């Protein structure tokens with residue numbers, strides 16, 4: 001995001017956890033660990049001191065993996081000005097609480113109206129090369145959403161606004177689970193038909209979860225839903241998809257994350273989404289299948305067979321009236 005924000009502001013301060021990363025970014029204007037060929041703009045500086053990073057800022061953009069967002073916000077809370085706006089990029093749903101990331105940030109930082117979430121088909125690998133991308137900025141507060149829309153919009157990036165922050169964030173969390181399923185199918189040698197089935201039934205599954213969380217299922221038709229699902233289920237850059245393929249090849253989640261230094265958000269999301277679904281009686285067959293392979297020791301072939309041998313149903317899309325969310329004959 002630095003490449004999008006830096007033209008619009010005097011200075012961007014990056015917080016990194018290691019002095020090695022901070023030194024490389026300040027001295028060579030490169031991140032030594034991620035997107036190593038990308039040159040940071042001259043007005044980007046780095047620090048490992050969180051208090052220094054947010055001193056006197058108008059806004060903070062948070063992009064930690066979802067599992068660390070609460071801890072990061074807690075550490076940030078006493079340093080960030082009460083009127084500074086906050087944009088959350090992390091995609092996930094907190095285990096146990098089933099809170100979305102903007103809710104976690106608002107709990108720790110206070111004042112939900114200053115918090116927004118950004119989601120969409122946004123692989124950093126392409127954005128930093130200036131390839132055209134778009135996303136949706138969602139907030140319960142229209143001014144906060146408009147603020148970040150103005151901050152991020154530019155010649156190669158189009159930001160839309162939405163007031164359906166729950167729907168937008170829910171799409172971002174659940175699509176990662178579907179991407180793992182697509183990676184598994186691809187690794188098993190399945191073709192384009194299979195991918196299309198998983199994506200289409202995946203968006204219906206996402207719609208049911210969105211509805212259950214009080215979001216608008218029609219948000220699934222937008223950039224945070226269909227847009228992000230397409231990119232994450234098909235792109236060579238997708239970590240969730242490539243982890244699914246690696247899993248079929250015999251690699252574990254820990255080994256994959258250690259090798260790539262990247263987070264696979266679909267794995268923890270499969271746990272929290274399944275917990276939520278069981279609690280609320282929502283049918284999430286793809287999520288349940290992915291979870292069973294990752295955490296219940298179920299063989300991949302068996303999980304696939306389990307999806308295919310379910311009772312034949314009427315085709316529902318997950319976007320019907322919200323009161324259909326709990327009907328049995330919907331998936």
Ligand SMILES: NC(=O)c1ccc[n+]([C@@H]2O[C@H](COP(=O)([O-])OP(=O)(O)OC[C@H]3O[C@@H](n4cnc5c(N)ncnc54)[C@H](O)[C@@H]3O)[C@@H](O)[C@H]2O)c1
Pocket residue numbers: 017034063064065066068072089090091092122123124125261262263264265
């Ligand atoms: N990469 C993308 O294109 C993209 C796009 C949209 C949203 N996101 C979301 O942004 C979040 C981060 O993804 P990413 O691609 O930047 O990460 P990544 O997968 O490239 O790497 C994970 C990063 O998390 C850092 N990290 C590990 N423990 C941490 C901690 N305790 N506190 C803070 N940071 C820690 C690691 O140092 C590493 O740099 C995820 O929720 C992801 O879904 C990523």
Ligand SMILES: O=P(O)(O)OC[C@H](O)CO
Pocket residue numbers: 091120121122123176179228231232233237238239240241
């Ligand atoms: O496609 P993934 O699995 O790398 O996830 C990254 C982002 O969510 C894409 O917008």
